[in-house]
Amino acid sequence: MTLIVGCSNTSNKGREILEPPIAESLDKKEVLVERYWGGFDFSDSLALIDPEKAEQRLSNFLSALAHSPMYNQKLEFVGLLDKVSGKMNALKFLDDKIPFYLNNPESPFFNNELFGSYLKASLESGSNPAKQKKSKEILLNLVSKNSIGEIAKDFDFQEPNGERKNLFDFKGEYTLLFFYDPACSHCEETVRDLKGNKEFNQFLIDRNINFALINPWGNFEKWIDFQANLNSSWINGIDVQENIIKNGFYYLQAAPSIYLLDKDKKVLLKNTDIKTSVNYIISGR
Structure with a gap:
């Protein structure tokens, strides 16, 4: 894993975790x-x-x-x-x-x-x-929120141009949902690496995958500054009202939190990573 x-x-800082065999x-x-x-x-x-x-x-x-x-x-x-x-x-x-x-x-x-x-x-x-x-x-x-096999909870968000959309507007074969915090250094590092990964971005196109980066934690100013890290072909949004968090639509314990959804927005993978999601799609499981 x-x-x-x-x-x-x-x-849990400082507590030792015994590695899985x-x-x-x-x-x-x-x-x-x-x-x-x-x-x-x-x-x-x-x-x-x-x-x-x-x-x-x-x-x-x-x-x-x-x-x-x-x-x-x-x-x-x-x-x-x-x-x-x-x-x-x-x-x-x-x-x-x-x-x-x-x-x-x-x-x-x-x-x-x-x-x-x-x-x-x-x-x-x-x-x-x-x-x-x-x-x-x-x-x-x-x-138990948004468990594997369930239809993901819908939510709306604002794009950088001010237009409002929701999760179910995406029509691709898959949606790779990437919840991030613009103040998170690991999120920034991960996104920069993905932006520069030509193979990953071509894979998104070839497999008709929506890569949706959503900031559910607000902080509009930092979100605006974060745009330079993103690929223009990705979906990018912010939950300005923080409804995802305040209404408990998703149980987000860390940033980034990644979900893989199918074309009907059924949860295929939950709290996963990019590599596992890509392998899942390639294997057709």
Whole structure:
């Protein structure tokens, strides 16, 4: 899984993330929770705080789970939660580490879909105090916005010439939706690299792809100054009223945040990167 962000508002600075292993081929019938957690003693408090024991197992488990069928992911989390039922230290470990790995834009495991599966399994387990349950319900609502397979939420924006358009005005075979912040140095670097990439820009033309760069965070003056970084053939807009953010149309945890949509604006990839999006289109998946 590729790290896709540069500018984010996380509070995880200084915390170590154990890198995911190389993806292994998986038997679809295999129960991953048994493969990675079988024989582990969740009542062993020392093992839970040892990165080489519990956290390494969790890293391996999440990496494998990300490559398993989506319909199976919640069931695996249900199995894991069953194993820690009644063990408060183990539950605390999961509730701390899983969001850190799956809901952290700076993590190579960052995956809203997989994190949503964990939240659903956790809420169904009945193991959450009332306050924690409410917090998870709110978070589940956020990470479930514009999920893969759903039609993306429409929104309107203003182009540099003052004309107003909306997402569903785009008529290409694909829309590569690139939410950016003009004050984000990583966004600026990424956009400059893409502008100078002739192969990428020809690919957009050949495959009839709308490359839509949208600034949902306002800051009109910086957005105007940012125009010099952009290719004139790209779609460029700003949500002047910041409705995307204020109304929660999209759960944008970092800049840039990238979505790949099909011609009907169905979400194909979420919180992805340019390379993965290009490979997706080439493979025709």
